[in-house]
Amino acid sequence: MDHSVIREEVRGLNNGAARRVGMMRWLERARVGQVDLPGDFWVSGRFIVSVCVNVLMLLTGAGVMTGMLDRERMAFHLLLVMGVCIGLPLLFLVVTVIGLLWRRGVPKKLGIIPRFFASLMTKLDAGNLAWWKLLKREGGGAWKALGWNLVRLTQAAAFFFALGLMVGLLGCIWFFDVGFYWESTTPAWVAERILELTGFLSSPWSWCWAGGMVDAQTVAVTRWIPNMGVIRTPEVVAVWYEFFLAAIFCWVVIPRSVLWGYSFLMQRAALARIEFQSKRHRVLWRELLGTRRADVSEVPMDGVLVLDVGGTRLKQEDLRGFLLRRLRVNPSEWFEVGVWDEKGEEAALESIRKAPAGVVLLAEGWALSPARMKVLHRQIRELGGAEAMIFFLVLNVSAEELPGAVTDAEKTVWTDFVDGLADTSAEVFFYEGTDV
Numbered sequence: 001m002d003h004s005v006i007r008e009e010v011r012g013l014n015n016g017a018a019r020r021v022g023m024m025r026w027l028e029r030a031r032v033g034q035v036d037l038p039g040d041f042w043v044s045g046r047f048i049v050s051v052c053v054n055v056l057m058l059l060t061g062a063g064v065m066t067g068m069l070d071r072e073r074m075a076f077h078l079l080l081v082m083g084v085c086i087g088l089p090l091l092f093l094v095v096t097v098i099g100l101l102w103r104r105g106v107p108k109k110l111g112i113i114p115r116f117f118a119s120l121m122t123k124l125d126a127g128n129l130a131w132w133k134l135l136k137r138e139g140g141g142a143w144k145a146l147g148w149n150l151v152r153l154t155q156a157a158a159f160f161f162a163l164g165l166m167v168g169l170l171g172c173i174w175f176f177d178v179g180f181y182w183e184s185t186t187p188a189w190v191a192e193r194i195l196e197l198t199g200f201l202s203s204p205w206s207w208c209w210a211g212g213m214v215d216a217q218t219v220a221v222t223r224w225i226p227n228m229g230v231i232r233t234p235e236v237v238a239v240w241y242e243f244f245l246a247a248i249f250c251w252v253v254i255p256r257s258v259l260w261g262y263s264f265l266m267q268r269a270a271l272a273r274i275e276f277q278s279k280r281h282r283v284l285w286r287e288l289l290g291t292r293r294a295d296v297s298e299v300p301m302d303g304v305l306v307l308d309v310g311g312t313r314l315k316q317e318d319l320r321g322f323l324l325r326r327l328r329v330n331p332s333e334w335f336e337v338g339v340w341d342e343k344g345e346e347a348a349l350e351s352i353r354k355a356p357a358g359v360v361l362l363a364e365g366w367a368l369s370p371a372r373m374k375v376l377h378r379q380i381r382e383l384g385g386a387e388a389m390i391f392f393l394v395l396n397v398s399a400e401e402l403p404g405a406v407t408d409a410e411k412t413v414w415t416d417f418v419d420g421l422a423d424t425s426a427e428v429f430f431y432e433g434t435d436v
Contacts, residue, residue, distance in 0.1 A: 061164020
């Protein structure tokens with residue numbers, strides 16, 4: 001892909017937004033003419049599993065409802081239907097919401113149900129699991145987006161289970177002569193509890209629809225009394241099946257739909273926050289932009305602060321040309337840090353707040369001290385903010401006290417260190433002898 005195209009697309013964007021736009025353009029180009037990309041397996045596998053699971057849950061819901069039909073009396077026990085069709089789904093829904101709040105979204109380790117669906121999809125093709133393992137190991141926004149995608153699949157399954165309950169109830173009403181009943185050795189107390197429970201469950205629609213409203217007389221006539229049978233008058237049966245259809249829809253179908261929509265929005269939000277800061281993403285980003293890293297500016301920027309970590313003994317004149325040509329920054333101030341110069345370091349920290357083009361951390365390739373560098377990185381972030389660019393410039397100093405190139409091993413060590421910071425506004429550059 002032409003590097004100039006990507007640079008043109010990301011011009012004027014900050015580092016994180018530039019990576020997202022650039023990666024999207026690269027993916028669009030990569031999809032042209034390709035028929036077997038790693039993501040295709042996920043999309044096709046998820047679609048197949050989703051269809052199979054949703055159909056299964058629809059049939060399961062219908063089976064559960066028809067299974068509660070008392071074949072001898074050809075009637076539904078009111079409390080059993082309320083408990084199985086409304087109580088249990090509500091309990092599972094509350095547990096799901098509490099779990100999401102407790103975990104504050106989708107954690108690195110998925111829940112039991114999403115992990116079950118994930119295992120179904122990954123077992124469809126064992127040869128395409130490398131991307132899954134890589135994504136799980138890296139975590140971050142991509143893994144959260146995948147987790148929310150699986151949560152959305154579970155909510156769709158619960159949604160179809162609730163529809164199955166409604167379909168099963170309608171099927172029994174249409175094809176059988178069924179009724180509703182309840183029984184108890186304490187009929188007066190149970191009748192009051194049923195009336196209170198139905199009144200609470202019907203509160204979502206009581207203000208706009210009179211159907212499915214249960215009164216005391218309806219509760220009383222549906223009590224099963226030995227040798228008297230079940231009351232099957234059309235008016236009584238209509239009240240109860242309208243009540244159950246409305247209750248399942250309001251207390252099960254709608255909440256699952258809302259949670260499905262929330263999962264969809266959270267998935268989109270997670271995708272929008274992906275920083276593409278893993279090692280493989282940084283390698284790809286360097287390839288997309290050419291040999292330079294994070295260079296999307298056409299003109300040098302003024303006001304960069306150079307911090308000579310450990311004291312390389314190099315002068316500003318030795319590197320000014322390299323900084324202008326390769327990093328596109330113009331050094332305005334130059335301080336040594338980590339050399340027991342307290343006044344100099346205090347002045348350097350004060351200058352971090354005033355460096356409009358960011359900070360260059362100058363260090364020798366052999367002298368990486370992760371602890372010290374992390375402290376400097378943290379101080380720059382605290383003083384300069386999250387958007388301030390941090391340029392790690394790595395070189396070696398020759399015997400003549402001139403800048404020199406670093407070895408491949410040193411490049412690997414420094415690249416891994418900077419990648420490990422997962423900072424969207426931090427990049428590493430290496431001095432090459434050919435640049436002098």
